[in-house]
Amino acid sequence: xxxxxxxxxxxxxxxxxxxxxxxxxxxxxxxxxxxxxxxxxxxxxxxxxxxxxxxxxxxxxxxxxxxxxxxxxxxxxxxxxxxxxxxxxxxxxxxxxxxxxxxxxxxxxxxxxxxxxxxxxxxxxxxxxxxxxxxxxxxxxxxxxxxxxxxxxxxxxxxxxxxxxxxxxxxxxxxxxxxxxxxxxxxxxxxxxxxxxxxxxxxxxxxxxxxxxxxxxxxxxxxxxxxxxxxxxxxxxxxxxxxxxxxxxxxxxxxxxxxxxxxxxxxxxxxxxxxxxxxxxxxxxxxxxxxxxxxxxxxxxxxxxxxxxxxxxxxxxxxxxxxxxxxxxxxxxxxxxxxxxxxxxxxxxxxxxxxxxxxxxxxxxxxxxxxxxxxxxxxxxxxxxxxxxxxxxxxxxxxxxxxxxxxxxxxxxxxxxxxxxxxxxxxxxxxxxxxxxxxxxxxxxxxxxxxxxxxxxxxx
Numbered sequence: 001x002x003x004x005x006x007x008x009x010x011x012x013x014x015x016x017x018x019x020x021x022x023x024x025x026x027x028x029x030x031x032x033x034x035x036x037x038x039x040x041x042x043x044x045x046x047x048x049x050x051x052x053x054x055x056x057x058x059x060x061x062x063x064x065x066x067x068x069x070x071x072x073x074x075x076x077x078x079x080x081x082x083x084x085x086x087x088x089x090x091x092x093x094x095x096x097x098x099x100x101x102x103x104x105x106x107x108x109x110x111x112x113x114x115x116x117x118x119x120x121x122x123x124x125x126x127x128x129x130x131x132x133x134x135x136x137x138x139x140x141x142x143x144x145x146x147x148x149x150x151x152x153x154x155x156x157x158x159x160x161x162x163x164x165x166x167x168x169x170x171x172x173x174x175x176x177x178x179x180x181x182x183x184x185x186x187x188x189x190x191x192x193x194x195x196x197x198x199x200x201x202x203x204x205x206x207x208x209x210x211x212x213x214x215x216x217x218x219x220x221x222x223x224x225x226x227x228x229x230x231x232x233x234x235x236x237x238x239x240x241x242x243x244x245x246x247x248x249x250x251x252x253x254x255x256x257x258x259x260x261x262x263x264x265x266x267x268x269x270x271x272x273x274x275x276x277x278x279x280x281x282x283x284x285x286x287x288x289x290x291x292x293x294x295x296x297x298x299x300x301x302x303x304x305x306x307x308x309x310x311x312x313x314x315x316x317x318x319x320x321x322x323x324x325x326x327x328x329x330x331x332x333x334x335x336x337x338x339x340x341x342x343x344x345x346x347x348x349x350x351x352x353x354x355x356x357x358x359x360x361x362x363x364x365x366x367x368x369x370x371x372x373x374x375x376x377x378x379x380x381x382x383x384x385x386x387x388x389x390x391x392x393x394x395x396x397x398x399x400x401x402x403x404x405x406x407x408x409x410x411x412x413x414x415x416x417x418x419x420x421x422x423x424x425x426x427x428x429x430x431x432x433x434x435x436x437x438x439x440x441x442x443x444x445x446x447x448x449x450x451x452x453x454x455x456x457x458x459x460x
Contacts, residue, residue, distance in 0.1 A: 031056075038087040046394055050401045054088060058400055061130035061152075063094040063121065063137070068102045069267065069292065070235070071317040072136055072159055077103035078212035079134070082389045084109065089396070092128050094121065101294060118142045125152055132399055138173065143180040153399055155186045158206070161336075162194060162447075163428050164312040166439060167240060175454040178202060182450075186399060186406065190315040193336055197421035202450040207395065207410050210338060211315040212385050215297070215324050222326030224302045225373050228260040228363055231303045231327075233296055233318045234310070237270025244277050245309040245332070245352050251281045252356035257363045260286065263299055267292040300325040304369055305362050307355060311435070313337060319344075326377035328369060330358050333431045336424040339383060343376020348427070350435065 036053050043050060060083060064076045076093075083089050084107045092110045110128065114120040121142070125133055133154045135146065146154045158181070165174035181187055187206035189195035195208040230253075236243040243264065253260050262283075264274075268291050278287045293299070296318075306322040308331045313319070320339050322329055329344045332355075340346070345362075347354050362369050398405035425447060432439040446452040 035088055042086075042088065042393060042397070046390060048394065048397060050397065050405070052401065057088055057090040058132070058396065059090050059092065059128060059130045060396065061092040061094055061125055061128065061133040063133065063135055065137075066095050066097050066099055066102065067093070067105065068099045074103055074214065074317055075211050076136065077105055078214070078385075079392070080109060081106045082212060082385060083392065085389075086393060092130055094124055103294075118145050122146075122149065132396060138177055140173065140176040140180040143177070143184065147180065147183045147185075153186065154184070155188060155395075155399070156181065156184050157188045159190065159314050161191055161312050161314050162198065163432065164240070164314075166432060167311050167436070169438075178204065178450060178453065181206075185403060190338065191336060192338060192416045193421040193424045196415040197418065197425070198448065201448055205410075207406070208413055209391060209395075210383055210388050211317070211320070212388050213320040213324065213380070213383055214317060215321065216385065217324060217381055220324055221301070222377055223300055223304070223373065225304045225326070225366075225369050227302045227304055228257055229299075229303045230260060230262045230305045230307055230359065230363075231265060231299055231322070232262065232307050233265045233299075233322075236264055236266035236274055240311045242309040242311055242332075242350070243274055245350060245355060246307040247274060247277050247281070247283065247287060248352035249307065249355035249359060250278075250283050250286055252353055253359050253363070254283070254286050256360045260363060262287045263290050263303075264288065265290045265293055265296055265299060296321065297325070300327060303327050305330065305359055307359065308332075308334075309350075309355065310334070315339060320380065320383060323376040324380040324383075326373040328362050328372035328376055330355055330362075333427070335427055339380075342379025343372045343374070345372075348431070 035057060039054050062076055062080060064072060067073045067077045080091055080093060083091055094112050094114055096116050098113050112124050114124055130152055133152055134157060135154050136157050143156060181204045185205055187204055188209050189206040192208060195206050199206045232243055232246045234241050250262055264287060278284060306327050306329045308319060308329055313334055315338060319329060323343060331344055332347050332350055334340060335346050345358050394409055398409045426444060429442060429444060432442055
């Protein structure tokens with residue numbers, strides 16, 4: 001009797017397992033059909049043609065330090081939120097720390113916090129079966145290791161301009177980083193003269209992208225430009241942001257525009273020297289140190305000018321933000337940025353008086369200020385997050401389907417002409433000479449020759 005009961009139980013269990021397997025297979029089939037339906041729709045939308053089907057959603061990993069405070073961190077949050085809308089991607093966020101009040105992430109995204117070592121990173125990527133990792137660091141030793149891994153593909157997101165490494169005197173990093181990039185298959189570049197002119201000379205396999213921007217053009221009410229408020233936004237404690245130049249310019253500005261106020265929006269850590277300059281110049285009543293604000297748009301609604309004295313940038317979020325709000329900008333030498341044209345005054349020296357002269361002209365002339373503001377805002381129409389997302393989709397699908405598709409995508413980009421690239425590079429070389437005597441003998445030929453850059457540390 002017991003024998004028959006056990007036999008019946010076994011039959012019941014086998015039936016249950018069989019039913020579960022049938023339902024699971026049916027679910028997988030439905031899932032497979034749904035994914036490939038979306039896959040085909042995307043291919044049709046972007047005029048793509050890939051022969052293979054997707055067996056599951058493409059697993060995309062993104063690693064960065066955190067998703068709080070900085071421009072890269074804000075960009076990563078935007079990238080995740082836009083890719084999340086694409087129904088053929090599963091996203092995995094990997095960070096070194098997790099903080100409170102981070103940038104908002106849509107959906108139930110898988111999040112892993114790892115130690116700062118390559119082994120943890122590779123284990124996490126393999127554990128989650130990530131197919132493409134988007135990498136946001138400059139750790140050339142880690143890049144060299146990742147270049148040799150075959151189990152997954154890596155997109156190296158280059159967030160810095162070549163000349164930044166000159167100004168920081170990080171020559172070992174400079175040479176090793178770009179050599180690591182030479183051995184990488186997929187590099188994102190944000191600067192046209194690097195992507196279109198220098199990188200091909202150096203054998204770097206890059207594609208030009210725009211960053212996502214924080215605001216949608218049609219959702220923004222432009223600044224009224226009605227105040228005499230100047231804003232400066234960023235990491236004021238970072239010496240390469242050079243906020244002191246903006247404060248020193250205020251000494252001249254307030255003499256001509258006494259009602260002018262500057263709002264400095266920055267984390268207050270490391271600002272002692274900046275605050276001391278303001279006190280020495282007796283500008284305490286004209287400069288307000290606001291502190292870090294996660295939503296700076298509250299200061300964009302009536303600001304009349306943004307001063308941006310950074311020594312070197314790549315695709316600065318704050319510049320795109322102020323311009324989309326129709327706020328005029330003053331920058332120092334950053335004529336090569338994709339987002340620079342329209343409503344921006346470029347100064348080719350680092351003198352506070354030069355900044356002040358242009359600031360006074362903007363603040364005192366309502367017609368000129370409005371004209372600059374209109375040009376600034378209008379120039380941002382082409383920096384459309386929808387179009388940026390489309391290019392990301394093409395990029396990711398091309399990489400998944402094979403390197404030849406990636407090369408075809410690179411060829412589709414409009415390139416800046418050689419004369420424009422050379423003009424922009426020469427301007428940056430002149431600024432190198434002006435700013436640092438160590439570089440007074442650097443020539444265009446030197447910059448074009450990566451061997452010179454590799455050996456530069458030995459020359460100074």
